[in-house]
Amino acid sequence: MKTHPRRxxxxNEAGYLEPNTAIPSDLTEMEKTFVIEYSSVERSALFEMYQQYIEDLKQLCGDTPLRQWINGSFITxxxxRPSDIDMVTFxxxxxxxxxxxxxRPFVxxxxxxxxxxxxxxxxxxxxEDSNKFMLFKSDTAYWHNQFDTTRRNRQGQKEPKGFLEIIH
Structure with a gap:
């Protein structure tokens, strides 16, 4: 299974990850940064639920590598006290x-x-040789666009932000 180099x-000062793209990470770093160092009961509970989700999904999928993009207020x-963790699994x-x-239970x-x-x-x-490869590329571009900026603020502006990429 492919792993990411550690960094x-x-x-940034606004509380968002930089740069505004998929940032290679792992579960240990995710927990340290967003649960241990920025602690709340809600964050701990969400992280535990996330771990259960990924454990169950990995069991169902067998040896298939799972690449995830993890986003939302949890990753800021x-x-x-975020209410959820947003993610896409490829x-x-x-x-x-x-x-x-x-x-279906995982979607x-x-x-x-x-x-x-x-x-x-x-x-x-x-x-790449599939006639549906462009569908995959389009879906990937859609989620990247959803995850690499914030929602519009009151002035109608979006701020750039990064999101985590973890390979399980």
Whole structure:
């Protein structure tokens, strides 16, 4: 399984990760930065639920590597008591096709019912030679665009922000 080189997370004065792209990380760094060093009961509970979610999803998917983008107020130092963790998991098309409906509990809105506080989506990864490869590229661009800036503020502006990429 591919792992990312270690580097420290950079958080700007506004509380957002920099740069505004997918930032390679791991569970240890995620927990240290957003649960231990920026602690609240809500953050601890969400992280535990996230760990259960990923453990169950990994068990279902077997040896398939799972790449996740993790986003939202949980992955900032702006909101001590976030209500959820937003994420997208990229899973190869063969595994998605094989598992079919068994993946439904891991996708919003069922993910929030089965794993309170987990707002999760799945992107099906197609190989480059597939006629659906452009669908995968489009889905990836959509989620990158959703995750690399904030929502519009009162002045209609969006701020750049990063998000975590973890490979399980």
């Amino acid at each position: 420290m997370l950079t958080i 130092k702006r909101k001590p 899973i190869d098309s063969h595994t998605v096709q094989k598992l079919g409906e068994k993946l 919003y809105p069922q993910s929030k019912s089965n794993y309170p506080g987990i707002d999760a989506y799945i992107v099906e990864v197609y190989p």
